[in-house]
Amino acid sequence: MVRIMNSNWEYYKIFYYVGKHGSFTQAARFLHNNQPNITRVINMLESDLGCRLFVRSQKGVTLTPEGENLFAHIESAYQQIEKGEDEIRSDRLLQSGSVSVSISEIALHVLMLPILQSFKAKHPGIRIRVYNHSTPQGVKALEQGLVDLAVISSPLKVSDSLEATHVKSFQEILIGGEPYRSLSRRKHSLEDISQYPLITQSHDSTSFQYLTDLFLKASITLKPSIEVTTTDQILPIVEHGMGLGFVPKELALPSIERKKVFPIPLTDKLPSRSISLLQDKVRPLSLAALELKRETLQ
Template identity: 40%
Template sequence: MNANFEYYKVFYYVSKYENLTKAATVLKTSQPAVTRTIHNLENILGCRLFIRSKSGMKLTPEGRIFYEYISAGCAQFFKAESNLSNLISLENGTIYISATETALHCYLFEAVRDFNILYPNVHFKILNNSTTDSVNALKEGKVDLAVVSASLQVSKPLKMKVVKKYRDILIAGSRFEDLKDKKISLGELSSYPWISLTSEAITRNFLDAYFDSNGLQFSPDVELATTDMILPAVRYNLGLGFIPREFARDDLESGKVFEVHVNEALPERNILLIHDIEYPQSIASKAFQKFLMDREAEKETNSI
């Protein structure tokens, strides 16, 4: 079949207005050109689509069936054109992101805020998922970007970039004042009560490996489902807990909790930005990615 979208577009408007002149006006062309296009389309399809009457152009039974499909397709094309027009100027664009809890608190919230200062009309739809679920959402085309906080390997068409490095710190509440302003080994701390995530969490696996590398077994007394629950648990003196500094900044400054200085510092961890190189990115999404890269490059320059 040699029909192209322009043929279908002409058919759509003639069907909609039931009038060749009105269709030609909307299409900004001549009535004879519209008539020729309809005849060409009928020849290609091998059936009549319209019957000319005194009241205008009426669809044949075949034409009505064809119109059901063409009208649905045109509606999507017209919507895409309208949305793209808005996106070109970064007006009313929407960026879909799936992010882990740590990535949100340590990186993404601040980045989104700063981007919206420059482009206030761009909207964000942010899903809070695990690393695995975030990557799967990206693979399934449900989101434009995944921002995660775990070490992993990805294969094409996924591509990842480290956008921030961070390190967890150990915090404690007033019940454990004896640990304040001291440097202490992990072995000496092993007898204290611990707070951590459940065994299914990637962060928990990271801590298990950390303790194991120091010849210790990690057996937390309190296991929680999300990282943001560790801080209140520490505040209530249920035990010691590792947490990214960004989660505890306000409580550290107010003195509600304090940092325990451990001889065996936790290794640095990465926050990763992942996208699918084969998935069409909106202009808003591309602008946000460029903004993130420029932001990190500026920070690296300032740190030299």
């Protein structure tokens, strides 16, 4: 059963400080109030509760047994309120708080790693939860309220309840290891490439969907030789000469510079892909999440 308080919180605040200081005068001074008003409020509170809360004397006031019982509850409540106010102030100053973000593996390597590093350096008190999700998993996690933000790669399909903001475009390139080094000397069509073993992400990934659409436009059915779970698994397999693979250029550059893999030019330029930041249109973001969003988009 819900019970409505007859006395408002301001009465209990005054009661708390009178009990804490043991004096109407000191409570009035602390609250920037006056003693007659403090006395009036305590009298009204005692009338509402039907009992005496203080014993008055020339030395001040002391709590009655009923007053001590009430004071224990009010003190606990007041401390919790102060704690809540302190936490809000800390959150507002980004000294504490938390943010959860779903990041696809491509988005992590191509965009988010330096952003997360900078964010954590500037706001060490904020706890970050990073979930490694595929694009469909990231969309689902955001729709279910499991994360504050999602940073994922195209192609993507989002519902009307989500807002997607483009952050960055990136380019996929075709690479091969030492056994396929000769292919890097001239341009090849997708039909040429389809004759070689291809290493792709699994068929339920957006990267596989991207390649499937690409090959279908050339009237070719994509038939990978090896399927992997994540993009960064493609690179070492290509380095070991087990086939060709499409990866973001940024991810391949270190291996290209070390001559572990070789870029294979194509007759047609691959369409660029994009990384987007998603958020729920209705659910408000915490201050920490708003700041991570701002730093991601700037």
